[in-house]
Amino acid sequence: MLSNFLNNIFxxxxxNTVLLSLIAFSLAFDFRVTTLSIxxxxxxxxxxxxxxPIKVNPASIMKVAPFITFYAWFAIGFFYSEDKAGSFKDLExxxxxxxxxxxxxxxxxxxxxxxxxxxxxxxxxxxxxELICLGDATMHYLEDGEKGYFFYHQLxxxxxxxAAYFSWLVLFSLVLLLFHNFSMxxxxxxxxxxxxxxxxxxxxxxxxxxxxxxxILPFAFYYYRSxxxxxxxxxxxxxxxxxxxxxxAQPALINSRFEVLKVQKAKQAFxxxxxxxxxxxxxxxxxxxxxxxxxxxxxxxxxxxxxGNGDVNQVQNKKMDELGIKDLYREDQPSDFxxxxxxxxxxxxxxxxxxxxxxxxxxxxxxxxxxALRTKSYSFLLxxxxxxxxxxxxxxxQTQAGTVFYSFFSAVLIAxxxxxxxxxxxxxxxxxxxxxxxxIKRLFDIFFSLLFLLPFxxxxxxxxxxxxxxxxxxxxxxxxxxxxKDNKTFRCYKLRTxxxxxxxxxxxxxxxxxxxxxxxxxxxxxxxxxxxxxFNVLKGDMSIIGPRPHMLYxxxxxxxxxxxxxxxxxxxxxxxxLAQIKGYVGEINNASDLKKRVLNDIYYVKxxxxxxxxxxxxxxxxxxxxxxxxxxxxxxxx
Numbered sequence: 001m002l003s004n005f006l007n008n009i010f011x012x013x014x015x016n017t018v019l020l021s022l023i024a025f026s027l028a029f030d031f032r033v034t035t036l037s038i039x040x041x042x043x044x045x046x047x048x049x050x051x052x053p054i055k056v057n058p059a060s061i062m063k064v065a066p067f068i069t070f071y072a073w074f075a076i077g078f079f080y081s082e083d084k085a086g087s088f089k090d091l092e093x094x095x096x097x098x099x100x101x102x103x104x105x106x107x108x109x110x111x112x113x114x115x116x117x118x119x120x121x122x123x124x125x126x127x128x129x130e131l132i133c134l135g136d137a138t139m140h141y142l143e144d145g146e147k148g149y150f151f152y153h154q155l156x157x158x159x160x161x162x163a164a165y166f167s168w169l170v171l172f173s174l175v176l177l178l179f180h181n182f183s184m185x186x187x188x189x190x191x192x193x194x195x196x197x198x199x200x201x202x203x204x205x206x207x208x209x210x211x212x213x214x215x216i217l218p219f220a221f222y223y224y225r226s227x228x229x230x231x232x233x234x235x236x237x238x239x240x241x242x243x244x245x246x247x248x249a250q251p252a253l254i255n256s257r258f259e260v261l262k263v264q265k266a267k268q269a270f271x272x273x274x275x276x277x278x279x280x281x282x283x284x285x286x287x288x289x290x291x292x293x294x295x296x297x298x299x300x301x302x303x304x305x306x307x308g309n310g311d312v313n314q315v316q317n318k319k320m321d322e323l324g325i326k327d328l329y330r331e332d333q334p335s336d337f338x339x340x341x342x343x344x345x346x347x348x349x350x351x352x353x354x355x356x357x358x359x360x361x362x363x364x365x366x367x368x369x370x371x372a373l374r375t376k377s378y379s380f381l382l383x384x385x386x387x388x389x390x391x392x393x394x395x396x397x398q399t400q401a402g403t404v405f406y407s408f409f410s411a412v413l414i415a416x417x418x419x420x421x422x423x424x425x426x427x428x429x430x431x432x433x434x435x436x437x438x439x440i441k442r443l444f445d446i447f448f449s450l451l452f453l454l455p456f457x458x459x460x461x462x463x464x465x466x467x468x469x470x471x472x473x474x475x476x477x478x479x480x481x482x483x484x485k486d487n488k489t490f491r492c493y494k495l496r497t498x499x500x501x502x503x504x505x506x507x508x509x510x511x512x513x514x515x516x517x518x519x520x521x522x523x524x525x526x527x528x529x530x531x532x533x534x535f536n537v538l539k540g541d542m543s544i545i546g547p548r549p550h551m552l553y554x555x556x557x558x559x560x561x562x563x564x565x566x567x568x569x570x571x572x573x574x575x576x577x578l579a580q581i582k583g584y585v586g587e588i589n590n591a592s593d594l595k596k597r598v599l600n601d602i603y604y605v606k607x608x609x610x611x612x613x614x615x616x617x618x619x620x621x622x623x624x625x626x627x628x629x630x631x632x633x634x635x636x637x638x
Contacts, residue, residue: 025125087310167208275324306354345391546574
């Protein structure tokens, strides 16, 4: 009833904007306020979707798929974690990675104009919290004259975030002020920028200051120099002001944050044991020590699956106890090191969920980065780069504050990107169909080739190699020259499925071909013989999706038969393609069969897009699963 009342008065889209702006506003405050805001938004959104479902296009699903996949893999970790309570708590912490992208990008009628309100609410909320923190620090200073209240963790003691996480919020506010088009006076924006820079320096987060001075400011100078020449002088002044402020005005309390980088203290992180040493950790050596313990645990864990997302604290505590860290399990006053995360999200994911978890984390970071590059959304691009750097020195997704901040703004930035459409309109499809940049396609190829190469190399290849050697003399791999992009040749790798013969480079495999071994027949039916071509993908000779590569002999023949054959060579050959998912596989028996394959390949070259690649990939998996069941059925019948 309340939802109907508000919809009738304000309209659904306006309510969505208000609720999203409320979440953004609350991010710098007590996390209970943020949780309540998210709950309100979820209830209104789901209620409206039950009444009126939204049609979602495949491109929208692809943008949020990495978030869903990453969370799903961590959910699987629950089943092999010994500490179920710890695993459940971790899943609860990361739940925003699943909920917010789905709610914001797939279930919400999001208008791009809403982004201005959301970003403005975030900046206003952050500035209010900063003023509250400065007021609190001033009151404490007047009481006892201690300047430390104005710096580092003490400055933001009233918020739920420590100085490192709060500086993450400040960095993004600076990005928005520099690169997002707000309607504000020419005087207000520079004042807000200067205020945020001063607060960032007071927070004394080393990594954040380095990101600001060596990534954001140079990028801003380049951006305004090439697009808004009248503003480049303001940016130059801002850059000079920031440098002067850091070099001349930093008090000893801030400078001391950089003095701990001295190498002598770093040695404390690598002592053989700590029972018989007098040791004292600082910020640098503490972080290095956690990394050292994590890496040692990774070396003894299951590399593919990890120890389970609930057991990271257990194995970390156990290793630190073995090294002799004092008072670790002391009941009345345990060590501060007890149950600490790794302070590195990449190592944290690797230890918790293995290489699969690490690859999924990288995919979750890279896919939005590629979207930002493609749509030329500079605030989105810098947000992702800041996240990638921030995760090097913090386990950002192990805290509610970090998870909500990252997932919320990732979803909002995806939803407001230039080509995002919820309706699945023809205009959106037309934009998606303009093609894929070589850089984006190459990053996808590297990611998926590494993802599939790992299980193939560790599990499938050793078994296949042994059987191939047993059933037929000769090498394990069949290497053949094939035609690649722009008619260039490359060495294509396959698992050998035939007995050694002189016709391998000129004659196609045919039905009931006597050259194929029984095990080779199985490899061909399951397409396992093609798996080594993942190495070709990694090298850059091939792509995951594209026309299949032909033998040199057949390329010369087909080029004579079909004048337009060469058009299919404008892109890299692929492991699978449009022709293959339509059933054009195996031997080419006649001119009509050849023509249909080539025309499908040319269609792909002309209409290549992320959407089409995703469709081909999904259909390939579906066809492969169908063949597995068909093979089992035939085997049972025989």
